Amino acid sequence: MTFAAFLAIAFIGTTLALLLRRWERVAVTIGLVGLGAAFVAALAMDPATRLELGGSVLATSPYLRLFLILGTFVGSVLALIAVRAGPRRDGPAVTLGTMGAAALALASPDPRIAVLAITAGGMLGVLLTIVPTGGRVGAGVGLRDLRAVVVAGAMAIAATAWIGRDLADLVAQPVVFGLAYLAFALAVAIRFGAIPFHILVGRLTDAVPETGLPILIAWGPASLAIVGLAWVDASIAPLPVDIGPERAIVVAIAIASIVLATFAAWIQDDLEHVVGYSIVGDAGVVMLAFAALDPAAWTPGRTWILAFVVTRSAFAGWAAVMRDSFWTGSLPDLRGWAIRSPLLAVSLVVIVVASIGLPGFAAFEARSTLVNLAVDGPLAVLVLIATLAPILYYGRLLAIGTRRLDVRSALVVDWRPRWARVDLTDVRGSASRLGQANRVLGMTLASLVLAVVALLTSVGAFGGPQAAAGLPPVETIPGETAP
Amino acid sequence: MNPALAAVAIAILAGAVGAVSVRDPRIAVLTLAIVLVTTPFLADPIIPATGLVARVLGAVLATYLLWIPVRDGAFTTGGSRLGWPADAMVAAAAAVVGYASHGLGAPTTGPALASAVGFGLAALAVAPILTGRDVVRVGIGLGLLLQGALLVRVGLGGSPSVMDELITAGATGVLGGAIGVLAVTARSDGSAGFALADELPPRRRRATDLRPDPRPSSHPEERS
Numbered sequence: 001m002t003f004a005a006f007l008a009i010a011f012i013g014t015t016l017a018l019l020l021r022r023w024e025r026v027a028v029t030i031g032l033v034g035l036g037a038a039f040v041a042a043l044a045m046d047p048a049t050r051l052e053l054g055g056s057v058l059a060t061s062p063y064l065r066l067f068l069i070l071g072t073f074v075g076s077v078l079a080l081i082a083v084r085a086g087p088r089r090d091g092p093a094v095t096l097g098t099m100g101a102a103a104l105a106l107a108s109p110d111p112r113i114a115v116l117a118i119t120a121g122g123m124l125g126v127l128l129t130i131v132p133t134g135g136r137v138g139a140g141v142g143l144r145d146l147r148a149v150v151v152a153g154a155m156a157i158a159a160t161a162w163i164g165r166d167l168a169d170l171v172a173q174p175v176v177f178g179l180a181y182l183a184f185a186l187a188v189a190i191r192f193g194a195i196p197f198h199i200l201v202g203r204l205t206d207a208v209p210e211t212g213l214p215i216l217i218a219w220g221p222a223s224l225a226i227v228g229l230a231w232v233d234a235s236i237a238p239l240p241v242d243i244g245p246e247r248a249i250v251v252a253i254a255i256a257s258i259v260l261a262t263f264a265a266w267i268q269d270d271l272e273h274v275v276g277y278s279i280v281g282d283a284g285v286v287m288l289a290f291a292a293l294d295p296a297a298w299t300p301g302r303t304w305i306l307a308f309v310v311t312r313s314a315f316a317g318w319a320a321v322m323r324d325s326f327w328t329g330s331l332p333d334l335r336g337w338a339i340r341s342p343l344l345a346v347s348l349v350v351i352v353v354a355s356i357g358l359p360g361f362a363a364f365e366a367r368s369t370l371v372n373l374a375v376d377g378p379l380a381v382l383v384l385i386a387t388l389a390p391i392l393y394y395g396r397l398l399a400i401g402t403r404r405l406d407v408r409s410a411l412v413v414d415w416r417p418r419w420a421r422v423d424l425t426d427v428r429g430s431a432s433r434l435g436q437a438n439r440v441l442g443m444t445l446a447s448l449v450l451a452v453v454a455l456l457t458s459v460g461a462f463g464g465p466q467a468a469a470g471l472p473p474v475e476t477i478p479g480e481t482a483p
Numbered sequence: 484m485n486p487a488l489a490a491v492a493i494a495i496l497a498g499a500v501g502a503v504s505v506r507d508p509r510i511a512v513l514t515l516a517i518v519l520v521t522t523p524f525l526a527d528p529i530i531p532a533t534g535l536v537a538r539v540l541g542a543v544l545a546t547y548l549l550w551i552p553v554r555d556g557a558f559t560t561g562g563s564r565l566g567w568p569a570d571a572m573v574a575a576a577a578a579v580v581g582y583a584s585h586g587l588g589a590p591t592t593g594p595a596l597a598s599a600v601g602f603g604l605a606a607l608a609v610a611p612i613l614t615g616r617d618v619v620r621v622g623i624g625l626g627l628l629l630q631g632a633l634l635v636r637v638g639l640g641g642s643p644s645v646m647d648e649l650i651t652a653g654a655t656g657v658l659g660g661a662i663g664v665l666a667v668t669a670r671s672d673g674s675a676g677f678a679l680a681d682e683l684p685p686r687r688r689r690a691t692d693l694r695p696d697p698r699p700s701s702h703p704e705e706r707s
Contacts, residue, residue, distance in 0.1 A: 018660075054533070054646030104650070112636060113647050119629075120654035126661045135672035139665040140679040143621055146661055147612060150625040154605075154632035161636035162587065176587055 003049050003060050003107065006041040006068065009034055010100025014124070017093035024089040031092020032079055038099060039072035051107075058107040059473035063302060066467045067106060067226075070306065070457065071099045071219055074313045077446050081320050082211035084443055090127035095215050097124040102223035109473040111160040114227040119153030122191065122220045128212040129204065141207040145216065148200050152187040156224065159183040163235045178243035181236045184228050185250045185290045191221035192283035193276075194257040198264075205276040210320040210329075213272070214313040218279050222309045225286050229301050230472035237293050250291040251374060257284030259386050266393040271319040271329035274393055278315060282308045282355075285367050285387060292373035300366035300373075302468035307363035307458045311355045314447070314454035318347050321447040325440050331400055338401025343444045345401055350451035352394045354458040362460025417441055484596070491524045492596045496574050499607050499627055504570045506562035508553035508619045508677070515623055516546040518604070519655060522630050526642040527594040534648030541652030545626070545659025552666035553619065558676025561620040563610070570607060577606030581635070591639050598638030604631030617677040618669050622662030629658060 013034025021027045047062040075095035082091045101121025105114035129142035159180040188194075193201035201217060208216060236243070257280055265277035286308065289301030322344060323329040326337055338345035357364030371384045418437040422430045435442075457464060498517030505511050519542035523535055530538075553560075563570050581602025585595040604627045611624025633651060637643065643651070669677050 054649055055531075055644040056646035110647075112640065113644075113650060116633075116647070116650045116654055120650065120657050123654070123657045123661045126665060130664070130668050135668040136675065136678075136680045139618055139669040139672075142661075142665050142668075143618055143679065146658075146665070147621065147625060150629055150658070151612070154628050157632040157636055161632075161639045 001049070002041055002045045003051055003058065003103070006038055006045060006103055007100060009037045009041055010096050010103065013038070014093050014097035014100060017096070018090070018127075021089055021093070027089050028079075028083055028092055031090075031096055032076065032083070034096045035072055035076040035079060035092055035099075038096060039069065039076060042068035042072055056113060057109060057473070058104070059109065060107055061470050061473060062463070062467040063470055064103065064106045066462055066464060067223075067306065068099060068103055070310055070453070070462070071102065074310055074450060074453065075099060075215065075219075077450050078211040078214065078313060078317050078320075081317050081324075081443055081446050082209060084324065084439060090130075091209075091212055091215075094124045094127055094212070095219075097121055098215050098220050102219065105223050105227055107473060111227055111231040112157065115153060115156040115160055115224070118220065118224045118227065119149060119157075121223075122149035122153070125149070125212075125216045125220060128209075128216060129207045138207050141203045144200055144203055148190050148193075148197070152190040152224070155183045155190075156187040156228070159187070160231060163231075174239075174241035174243075177236060177239055177241050178246040181232065181243055182246040182249060184231060185246075185253075185287070188221065188225045188228050188290065189250075189253050189257075189283075189287060191217075191224055192257075192286065193217050193280050194253050194283050194287055195260050195280065196253075196256070198257075198261065198277075198280055201276045201280055202273070205270070205272040208272075210272055210275055210316045210323065213275055213279065214309065214316045217276070218283075218309045218312050221283070222286070222305050225289075225305060226302060229289055229298065232290060232293065233295055233298055234472075237295060243293075247291055247293060250287060254284045254287035254291055254374065255383055255386070257281060257287060258383065259284075259389070262386065262389045262392065265390070266396060268393075269331045271322060271331065274331075274397070275312070275316045275319045278355075278390060278393065279312045281390060282312060285370055288370045288374040288383075292370060294373050297370060297373050299465065299469040300369040303362050303366040303460070303465050304370060306464045306468065307354075307366070307454075310457040311351065311363075311454040314347075314351050314354065314450035317450045318344065318351060318447045321347075321440075321443045324443060331397070334400055335403045336401065338398065341440075341444065343441075343448060345398070347444070347448045347451045348394070348397060348401075350448070350455050352391070352398075354451065354454040355394070356388060356391055357458055361458050362465045363458040366465070485527065485594070488525060488527060488594055488596050491521050492578075492600045494521050495525065495600050496571075496578065496603050499604050500567055500570045500574055502623050502627065503607050503611055503620075504563035504567035506559045507556065508558065508560040509550075509556055511560055511562075511619065511623055512546060512549045512553055515549070515626055516542065518627065518630060519545055522634060523648065523651075525594070525597050525600060525634060526637050528642055530642045530648055531645050534643070534645040537645075537649050537652040538655070541655040544656040548656070548659040548663035549619075549622070549666070551663055552670055552677070558670060560623075560677060561611075561615055561617050574603040574607050578603035581638075585638060592641030593638040595638065597634045601631045601634030601636075601638060604628070604634065616679055618662065618666045618679065619677045622658075622666070625662070626655075626658060629654070 017027045017030040045065045047060050047065045049060040051058040079092040098121045101117045104117040108114045126142035126146045130138045162180050190197045261277045261281035265274045268274050289297045367387055371380055375383050420434055495518050498514045501514030502511050523538035578599040582595050582599035585598040608624040608628035611620045615621035666677055
């Protein structure tokens, strides 16, 4: 029942917010309230519910519940930061719709339905690309994003349709299994913007605010990746066919993404681009889970996905607060930022620890396991070292923050609380002035909250590894026994 | 071969050829509507009434949302550079390939015509998606590609469930809405109609979401 409530809140809230988008304040309020209600519904969700709907079964699981709890919470905080930081009326609605589509997809035992739901959710993302001024440019970026979503969706639909039937009398060459596997893996790579499909990420970072990037290129694609991992484990991995060449392509995409995207993030001078390419780099590890073709990759793959999306959301939130606090996202103009805003520095350090991880952290162990499962020999050591390379761009950010103050960053940042006497004859005005005076502090604290949630997720504190070890939903209806 | 299914298949392919070949966006949208509305009928057995109604409503919604930016006929779309006969040949050739390779070596539970039309739609979608220079043309290509993939799925796996059709209807409506919003956004910026921008902004600082500093004279540039 709570799952049905979650779906109802997500889809009705999204529809209402989009229908009323002409009135920005109303649309944003509906979206934010919807996200809050969805968070409560996710918390109350029974992780073992079965719902029969339209001849199909939807089944919840602890992993689905955790994904939705974290997604709606992180999405709410990002939406709040976005509301304070810049004009994007559709952000909360798109986040809510993406979570609704993810809920539908992760609860469906049928990958064909799941892929379709994720594709529909991904199409909503184009609304985030519409720039308040210069609409034609935003429309162009949005169209590119839409093209990636639909092409990836068509590939995944075709792949799941080909294998989703009785193949006992198959007379075709086994190569078609490899092609189906490759099609799904490429679909996931396209959605993540993995190299060589990274051009889209570069364009998106030009048009989409930092707070929207995780929804577009992390949370939505992550749900497709989770569905894909379940499909690969059930349909491809058990087959006694050689799909070595296709697997090699997926490994190449994964390694290229890990190495080159990290390098790209390191040399970028804009915070949005650093955030965008950092997501691509971490998505490379997700591609390693596809390349492993081993049931042992199931748990670490899903554990990593959870940690990756939350950590990157925290990083994006931090970048948005940085831009709002210092009035720029250009790194050369941000010299001395850490001195000016120590709380933001603490926030970044927490994000660094969550992202890179330490031995014993759930995310760290999951990433190491995936590398070892997907790559053999000395290359595994090199790839493992490459996954730690994000320390380069984090180090650069911190180094810039501790350098001598630049005149541009000499802006006074209100990172400490400001108190003012309340005027009892004008309580509302006093509260408004107090809120305005502490605006940056509030956003900084929101960034800190995201960073702490990311750290806890990376450690495995929310039960991520246990939830990730659970089986995917199976196609049974109440009263029947699962095979 | 079921003659009713064959008639539906011909209608879908004819609509798709019209959608990708004409330059008047109103005709393109209306012919795309034929594709969207008739596609759910290309299944054997026919899908349950609930799913059918949902699909038709989704198609109508998508058409309406696409119609909004093009209804005044003020701007054209790219259309086919080779003309509709060439597009028809492409669709026919791809349909023959789809029909002949139906199932790709394994038994199927859906009609071969669905695979044939699915291949035809996918082939017609290639040129608009890869070479389209305006929102409407690329959007029509994306609509055809999605419907093509769904038809191939019907050909391989049989008639979808009601749940499947509900989500498909939602996806169709969302796609129509997304293209419609992008088209409205493009045409409201300048006089180039639905054309995409020739160049994207340089990859550096974005000015669009910069907030004016609420504290007067606190920023050095502002002071100067």
